[in-house]
Amino acid sequence: MGTRDQLVDSARALLWERGYVGTSPKAIQQRAGAGQGSMYHHFAGKKDLALAAVRRSAEELLTAADAQLSTPGTAVERITAYLRREREVLKGCPIGRLSQDPDIVADPELRAPVDETLTRVRARLAEVLDEGRAAGELPAGLDTAALATTIVAVLQGGYVLARAANSPEPFDQAVSGVLALLTAC
Amino acid sequence: MGTRDQLVDSARALLWERGYVGTSPKAIQQRAGAGQGSMYHHFAGKKDLALAAVRRSAEELLTAADAQLSTPGTAVERITAYLRREREVLKGCPIGRLSQDPDIVADPELRAPVDETLTRVRARLAEVLDEGRAAGELPAGLDTAALATTIVAVLQGGYVLARAANSPEPFDQAVSGVLALLTAC
DNA sequence: GTCTATACTTGGATAGAC
DNA sequence: GTCTATCCAAGTATAGAC
Numbered sequence: 001m002g003t004r005d006q007l008v009d010s011a012r013a014l015l016w017e018r019g020y021v022g023t024s025p026k027a028i029q030q031r032a033g034a035g036q037g038s039m040y041h042h043f044a045g046k047k048d049l050a051l052a053a054v055r056r057s058a059e060e061l062l063t064a065a066d067a068q069l070s071t072p073g074t075a076v077e078r079i080t081a082y083l084r085r086e087r088e089v090l091k092g093c094p095i096g097r098l099s100q101d102p103d104i105v106a107d108p109e110l111r112a113p114v115d116e117t118l119t120r121v122r123a124r125l126a127e128v129l130d131e132g133r134a135a136g137e138l139p140a141g142l143d144t145a146a147l148a149t150t151i152v153a154v155l156q157g158g159y160v161l162a163r164a165a166n167s168p169e170p171f172d173q174a175v176s177g178v179l180a181l182l183t184a185c
Numbered sequence: 186m187g188t189r190d191q192l193v194d195s196a197r198a199l200l201w202e203r204g205y206v207g208t209s210p211k212a213i214q215q216r217a218g219a220g221q222g223s224m225y226h227h228f229a230g231k232k233d234l235a236l237a238a239v240r241r242s243a244e245e246l247l248t249a250a251d252a253q254l255s256t257p258g259t260a261v262e263r264i265t266a267y268l269r270r271e272r273e274v275l276k277g278c279p280i281g282r283l284s285q286d287p288d289i290v291a292d293p294e295l296r297a298p299v300d301e302t303l304t305r306v307r308a309r310l311a312e313v314l315d316e317g318r319a320a321g322e323l324p325a326g327l328d329t330a331a332l333a334t335t336i337v338a339v340l341q342g343g344y345v346l347a348r349a350a351n352s353p354e355p356f357d358q359a360v361s362g363v364l365a366l367l368t369a370c
Numbered sequence: 371g372t373c374t375a376t377a378c379t380t381g382g383a384t385a386g387a388c
Numbered sequence: 389g390t391c392t393a394t395c396c397a398a399g400t401a402t403a404g405a406c
Binding site (some may be wrong): 016017019021022040065092096097098099100101102103105111114116118119122139142143145146147148149150151152154155156157160162163164165166170171173174175176177178180181182184185 | 194202203204206207245253267281282283284285286287288290295299300304306307322324327330331333334336337338339340341342343345346349350351353355358359360361362363366367369370
């Protein structure tokens with residue numbers, strides 16, 4: 001792996017752990033084992049490197065979501081698999097957490113990949129719900145777009161509650177609660 | 186209002202806008218119109234002032250939640266009022282957003298008021314759901330604790346999605362989705 | 371109680387040698 | 389491509405005058 005990739009990986013890890021305002025170029029370099037000159041050779045600055053890192057994390061997130069959602073099974077089964085899959089709950093969502101960062105939301109270029117990623121997950125979930133509705137598995141009158149957004153919100157909010165509690169328990173409870181409603185409807 | 190209170194208010198506003206790592210003592214002082222010496226006279230340092238600010242915001246949040254939840258009406262009506270009440274969606278939750286701050290979650294003293302506040306909101310919501318279940322308004326088998334956590338997660342996640350999208354729309358959609366499930370069950 | 375001066379560290383970046 | 393030197397602003401706090 002080249003130095004450039006090591007810098008991106010280091011930035012990804014630090015953005016996940018500490019967010020954008022909490023991450024310094026120096027910290028990224030040290031974690032990557034690279035010097036000042038190396039980083040500023042490959043990237044124009046902190047923002048440029050962060051963009052590369054966020055885009056990479058966004059790709060991985062979408063791939064991971066698709067792994068559960070494009071599996072064989074009913075809509076509810078696939079969504080259950082997605083919600084229940086192994087997660088590093090206490091670390092939070094590497095993409096969603098960036099939406100709490102003032103410098104990310106204030107900059108359209110930095111916010112764009114975050115927005116796009118979450119929008120795509122919502123759209124993919126809505127597709128799955130549409131399939132379930134078409135199959136008669138879910139009620140005909142169901143607002144699938146709204147429910148898809150609710151499901152993503154439960155995940156993102158579950159991370160928030162788990163980090164606040166320093167325990168994965170609220171995350172699991174939030175997921176259980178929405179699944180109970182979903183299977184009852 | 187005394188200088189001390191102005192410092193607390195200034196810190197509250199900045200913690201809401203920029204989080205803990207993104208807020209400097211200097212910025213707090215300037216916004217409060219106070220000097221260095223004034224702040225360090227009233228507070229031991231950044232953390233001490235942040236604690237006072239977070240505790241104050243936590244109080245207000247719990248009071249505001251109770252305003253909707255302790256109103257007359259059925260359980261579902263009260264929860265609907267709580268979810269639909271006017272909010273500064275794009276600013277996010279002044280308490281929940283702190284759970285994304287690395288220096289907050291790493292410090293038990295700073296994390297405690299955040300944790301306690303969200304735990305209390307969940308507990309209050311569970312009480313309301315319990316009342317609805319006892320009144321026959323909600324199914325007997327309902328896991329009210331789980332559903333209460335789901336509802337708070339929808340709010341917190343709704344903020345995340347809205348800030349990412351720079352639009353309140355996903356927040357409103359997430360709320361609609363969970364209310365549709367709730368009223369259908 | 372509040373102000374100014376001072377101190378030391380870190381953040382973020384540029385310049386130029388190799 | 390990478391390293392070291394250098395730069396200037398900001399972060400966080402202490403000291404002492406008023």
